[in-house]
Amino acid sequence: MSIKTFLLPDLGEGLTEAELVRWMIAEGDSVIVDQPIAEVETAKSLVEIPCPFEGVVSTLHGDAGQMMLVDEPFISVNTGGVEPEAAAPAAEGALSYREEEMAGTQVPEEAEEDEASGNVLIGYGTGASKPSTSRRRRPRAGSTTAAASSETSTQAVRVINPLVRKLARENSIDIHAVRGTGPEGLVLRADVEALISQGQPDAAAAVPAAPAAAPAPAAAPAPQKPSEGAAAGADKRTGLPVASSQVLSGVRKTIAAAMSTSRREIxxxxxxxxxxxxxxxxxxxxxxxxxxxxxxxxxxxxxxxxxxxxxxxxxxxxxxxxxxxxxxxxxxxxxxxxxxxxxxxxxxxxxxxxxxxxxxxxxxxxxxxxxxxxxxxxxxxxxxxxxxxxxxxxxxxxxxxxxxxxxxxxxxxxxxxxxxxxxxxxxxxxxxxxxxxxxxxxxxxxxxxxxxxxxxxxxxxxxxxxxxxxxxx
Structure with missing residues (x-):
């Protein structure tokens, strides 16, 4: 048996992520080369992704509505035959598109001997070699290892887009002082723009410092009278019922960002x-x-x-x-x-x-x-x-x-x-x-x-x- 994993390809124009709209196949289905297998929505358009392999679908590395990152596992296919001895998602000695953008972390030599170490993903430390079936759960060095090597390594801020770094630099914002709202604390462009619109709050307000010791349990808040709190399902600011509320994504998110940028810069x-x-x-x-x-x-x-x-x-x-x-x-x-x-x-x-x-x-x-x-x-x-x-x-x-x-x-x-x-x-x-x-x-x-x-x-x-x-x- 030979399992081949297809990474989400570069979708052009420097796009680093796409929202998975729907799978057109299921695990266990047979697929052929160039067969459309999924639809993803980028910041530009709706795109059909073709399969580069022929065989039986082994694993779908994501669910509808999930944000998928370029150069990360998208689908695994059992192509039959003998599995290669050194299967790897990217060519040896070459960094993937996303790895290049995450470059910046200094990994100590001691980390190479960690029993959970696999391929080093620059910007994340090392993780277990076992493939993950969850899109957003990249293994990271455990807290014990991190504590032991805190004086010999520095973890880079989690930013995958160089344009985000440039935006922060141009507006005199310390990228380390930005609280990331993306997966696992990933710093997004919207996070930097939020600080700009708020007048660039200081680092203490943006990133709370870790306490030296566990804080004492806070006293339970006194129960509010019904008139003092917002009604269930109501907006706290206006008190009106909420018809719908959702985070902007896909084209709507792109439109919002483009309009804001235009008004701000032109x-x-x-x-x-x-x-x-x-x-x-x-x-x-x-x-x-x-x-x-x-x-x-x-x-x-x-x-x-x-x-x-x-x-x-x-x-x-x-x-x-x-x-x-x-x-x-x-x-x-x-x-x-x-x-x-x-x-x-x-x-x-x-x-x-x-x-x-x-x-x-x-x-x-x-x-x-x-x-x-x-x-x-x-x-x-x-x-x-x-x-x-x-x-x-x-x-x-x-x-x-x-x-x-x-x-x-x-x-x-x-x-x-x-x-x-x-x-x-x-x-x-x-x-x-x-x-x-x-x-x-x-x-x-x-x-x-x-x-x-x-x-x-x-x-x-x-x-x-x-x-x-x-x-x-």
Whole structure:
């Protein structure tokens, strides 16, 4: 019998964890190579995981709803044949992706002789060689061993993501003073952001010191009268019944983090203008009548926006914070056009790669294709990342306008409101025209209001006289 263990693979874009949505097989089932075995939800999308082995499922290393870490056991399969003498989850002499990120603990030589020692997992000490069937229960050195070696070893703070360390460093937070809320005290980005939002409380408040001796038993609290405490199932702050309460995860967690980061780091400003799109609607109608189909209104406006970015490239850019605190402004030669798409899993931003190379019909087709795979939860990481400018059509929700939050780390987002008929002055006379509100939220660090207004005016003028604009593209 030969048992092979498949580790959760690197899902791209530096993602280190994924939530197990469901298993598509069970222990004892037969599987073949490339057979889908599970669905996991990353911070970017819903992903099907294929099996790399053929055989019988021996162990499923996780349950639905559990967070699974990259480079840790995902599934074990009995492939038959003779078991290798030195089976190991990773190649000898090479650190896994997660082990590299956890590097930092100094392991004393004495620990190598511990009878429970197995493969050294950097950042965790050593553990028993027996494989564990629990995702979150990595064996660690016992308290006796830890006490004996406390003067010769130092346990690194439990942080798996280098971006978390960088975030703490940039905000003058001692990472050792952060109380981790992840499994086994793992420090998450949210933990650091919580300290930042609270004004960076000191270490004593963040990490309580271990007492030198066991504290005396506390006196039992006096029983409260019914009026003094919150009712069962009620919120303590408001006293209202709680309809639901859950920790954000998956895409919803990613959206929350991205919006918070955008608001915290980008000094944004917004400009807007009402646009007469009567001629644009008529032009699209003529195209559809003559050709049987026509690009969407959003595709036509996106074509104008891409052309506008070539004239005002500062808005097609990004600002990054360097390690020394300086700001780097990067302007792109080409446009990856993101667009907001509402799905059952939340708001996602697919992006059309090299949008500057596509005409309106091609943009319309890509919008439809990417929106479809996003709503089905089948968009890949590359489909949902890498955009340089975003357009948001909130008119589909029947609203006129919105000061949209910039899709971090981009520099601007263009918003389209609904198209409604309004009285409009044309050549001194009041006429009924189709009007759309156009808004632009932009990073004030990359440009001033004149540049933003120039871009918005260019797009608005093209929407007002689309035939003339398309002839010059």
């Amino acid at each position: 000094p944004e400003a917004t400009v807007w203008v009402d646009v007469d799109v009567t001629k644009l609607l008529k032009l699209r109608g003529k195209i559809k009548e003559s050709e049987g189909q026509a690009p969407s209104i959003m595709a036509l406006i996106s074509r104008f926006a891409v052309a506008g970015l070539q004239r005002f490239p500062e808005l097609n850019s990004r600002i990054d914070v360097e390690d020394d605190g300086s700001l780097r402004h990067t302007i792109f030669d080409g446009v990856n056009l993101g667009f907001a798409a509402q799905t059952d899993r939340g708001l996602v931003v697919p992006n059309v790669r090299d949008a500057h190379k596509l005409n309106a019909n091609e943009l319309s087709a890509e919008f439809a294709r990417l929106a479809g795979v996003a709503r089905e939860g089948k968009a890949g990481v590359s489909d949902l990342s890498g955009s340089t400018f975003t357009i948001n059509n909130y008119g589909v929700f029947n609203v006129d306008g919105s000061a949209a939050i910039i899709n971090y780390p981009e520099a601007a987002i263009l918003g389209l409101g609904r198209i409604v008929e309004k009285p409009w002055v044309v050549n001194g006379k009041i006429k009924v025209r189709s009007i759309c509100e156009l808004t632009l939220s932009f990073d004030h660090r990359v440009c001033d209001g004149g540049t933003a207004a120039g871009f918005l005016r260019y797009v608005a003028d093209a929407m007002t006289d689309p035939k003339k604009a398309l002839s010059t593209l």
